[in-house]
Amino acid sequence: MGIQIAPSILTADFAHLADEAKAVSDAEWLHVDVMDNHFVPNLTLGMPVVEALAKAAEQPLDCHLMIEDPDRWAPGYVEAGASSVTFHVEACRAPIRTAREIRAKGARAAMALRPATPIEPYEDMLAELDMVLLMTVEPGFGGQKFLDVVLPKIRRTRDLVTKHGLDIWIEIDGGVSAETIERCAEAGADVFVAGSAVYSADNPNEMVNHLRTLAEAATA
Numbered sequence: 745m746g747i748q749i750a751p752s753i754l755t756a757d758f759a760h761l762a763d764e765a766k767a768v769s770d771a772e773w774l775h776v777d778v779m780d781n782h783f784v785p786n787l788t789l790g791m792p793v794v795e796a797l798a799k800a801a802e803q804p805l806d807c808h809l810m811i812e813d814p815d816r817w818a819p820g821y822v823e824a825g826a827s828s829v830t831f832h833v834e835a836c837r838a839p840i841r842t843a844r845e846i847r848a849k850g851a852r853a854a855m856a857l858r859p860a861t862p863i864e865p866y867e868d869m870l871a872e873l874d875m876v877l878l879m880t881v882e883p884g885f886g887g888q889k890f891l892d893v894v895l896p897k898i899r900r901t902r903d904l905v906t907k908h909g910l911d912i913w914i915e916i917d918g919g920v921s922a923e924t925i926e927r928c929a930e931a932g933a934d935v936f937v938a939g940s941a942v943y944s945a946d947n948p949n950e951m952v953n954h955l956r957t958l959a960e961a962a963t964a
């Protein structure tokens with residue numbers, strides 16, 4: 745499936761989101777962090793912004809819902825134009841039903857795990873998903889330090905995906921940079937969300953390509 749780089753607009757300029765999407769035109773996906781100030785202590789954006797960005801951006805939108813009650817809201821984000829919708833398993837009452845609803849509406853369904861949430865209890869439902877997102881910081885804010893402690897879980901998730909012969913992405917989110925991406929790729933991740941590393945670079949597109957090159961070399 746190949747390495748995918750997904751710049752997070754969390755650290756972009758919210759007053760110029762269309763331009764910020766263009767600034768990372770070489771990226772495969774655009775990562776959109778939806779926060780409700782309940783599941784995480786931060787508030788960002790919701791469906792109307794996703795709908796506008798889906799029209800303005802060329803990249804598919806990878807929507808990460810850091811919200812309570814994703815069961816209720818996730819399908820609406822597909823209707824708003826998201827190509828993938830990620831719900832947090834810690835907040836989701838019916839993850840299998842929610843994943844099926846996302847897929848039925850035509851988007852990729854993904855399940856996110858906070859750093860301390862184990863993957864093993866969800867082994868039997870991996871086949872219901874297109875992607876697993878493993879947080880490598882506590883969700884809520886950009887610019888945090890990468891948590892090395894999650895690396896063994898990335899390896900175990902890759903082992904489970906291989907064991908079941910599944911074709912699903914493993915996405916890493918939080919503290920991804922030129923210093924950390926190779927470790928994640930070696931452990932088995934193939935989708936990389938990077939916010940501050942990309943948007944604080946002098947040339948965001950160059951950083952996108954640099955990150956991809958590092959990840960590809962680490963898995964060659």
Ligand SMILES: O=C(CO)[C@H](O)[C@H](O)COP(=O)(O)O
Pocket residue numbers: 752754755775777808810881882883884885886887888917918919920937938939940941
């Ligand atoms: O989900 C997130 C925070 O909850 C962000 O996507 C993530 O932290 C990206 O930002 P950075 O690359 O700066 O860590």
